[in-house]
Amino acid sequence: MLTPDAMPDTIQVRSLSTADREILLAMYRTFDPLGVAQGLPPRNEEARQIWIGRAIEEEINVGAFSPAGELAGHGFLASSDAGEAELAVFVHQGFRQRGVGTALVKAVLQRAGQNRLRRIWAMTASDNLPALRLLKRCGFRSSRFTFPVVELELELPAPVSS
Secondary structure (H helix, E strand, O other): OOOHHHOOOOOEEEEOOHHHHHHHHHHHHOOOOOOOHHHOOOOOHHHHHHHHHHHOOOOOEEEEEOOOOOEEEEEEEEEOOOOEEEEEEEEOHHHOOOOHHHHHHHHHHHHHHHOOOOEEEEEEEOOOHHHHHHHHHOOOEEEEEEOOEEEEEEEOOOOOOO
């Protein structure tokens, strides 16, 4: 049971693996999405299990945990073309507006840089103002608008050669 009232301002972000599948399923079973872009996460249990199975296989996958060990949010990069990937971030409604999304995006971007990715992009509903503000605060800029979806992108700096 999520108890956000007991959560101080600090959270722990760590990498997730296939061993965390059940923790992810538990969070997404009670997840209330903002906006309607792409219908994610799926509301149907079978579709949700398939989606989480695919998501958890991605190389860059992180979870934000409350001090009590509850999963407050999930972020990952879905590989697309060479050197780029799509960002997906989901914060459980009990933990929104507490910096969880920012922590997830920063952790994902740090790992993306370490993995030599050059471009990260994200899509969200045009009316999902919290997501749009979060992404822009983290350096993303709007790249395409096809109502009701906004695509944003971030170019990562080239790795420094040694």
